[in-house]
Amino acid sequence: MAAPRSTSCPPVPFAILPLNGKRSSLVWTETRKDADRIVALPAKEFQAELETRFGLRLGEVKPLDAPKAFPLGYFVAQSFVAPRMALIGDAAHVIHPIAGQGLNMGLRDVAALAEVIVDAARLGIDPGQADVLERYERWRRFDTMAMGVATNGLNLLFSNKSPLLRSIRDIGLGLVDRLPPLKGAFIRQAAGLTGEVPRLLKGEAL
Numbered sequence: 001m002a003a004p005r006s007t008s009c010p011p012v013p014f015a016i017l018p019l020n021g022k023r024s025s026l027v028w029t030e031t032r033k034d035a036d037r038i039v040a041l042p043a044k045e046f047q048a049e050l051e052t053r054f055g056l057r058l059g060e061v062k063p064l065d066a067p068k069a070f071p072l073g074y075f076v077a078q079s080f081v082a083p084r085m086a087l088i089g090d091a092a093h094v095i096h097p098i099a100g101q102g103l104n105m106g107l108r109d110v111a112a113l114a115e116v117i118v119d120a121a122r123l124g125i126d127p128g129q130a131d132v133l134e135r136y137e138r139w140r141r142f143d144t145m146a147m148g149v150a151t152n153g154l155n156l157l158f159s160n161k162s163p164l165l166r167s168i169r170d171i172g173l174g175l176v177d178r179l180p181p182l183k184g185a186f187i188r189q190a191a192g193l194t195g196e197v198p199r200l201l202k203g204e205a206l
Helices: 032-039 043-054 102-122 130-159 163-178 180-190
Strands: 014-018 024-028
Touching: 014 043, 102 130
Parallel strands: none
Antiparallel strands: 014 024
């Protein structure tokens, strides 16, 4: 859910990820210079800055932890596998958090790797041998690259100050919202339910 913020603030990705209780995880994207300044603010000044960005429509906002800054980027390991080893989750790929897909991609990695290992074991094949692990890598690399391109594109659209790009973004989002089949396709893609979906993610036993 996009958080409300002052119209005087730059159009940077700023989102709330609900947790249990009355807590939320905050994804707040800034330029490196502004991020360094905000993280270094005293507690009261940081809360004031947060309230400016977030607004008070949901009530009082109170930080529970000191802010931390991490550089953003898109990174994919040269290889997801090595002799008797496979990388999953952030060890294999790092994407922009704007779409909240990092955890989902990691879960798809786990489900795909489990399926590859179980299929090999069922056939009496050593699950750690190269061709078995290479099946996992082929399976997951395409999805990883596609999601990385998509999240980088969303970041460009939502953080760019160009009036033309912002107009294109608003028109595109409006069309998606008004076309249920297109909206459903985006939801299925984000949920990892397109392409070759691991059986575990479909609720099927291995």
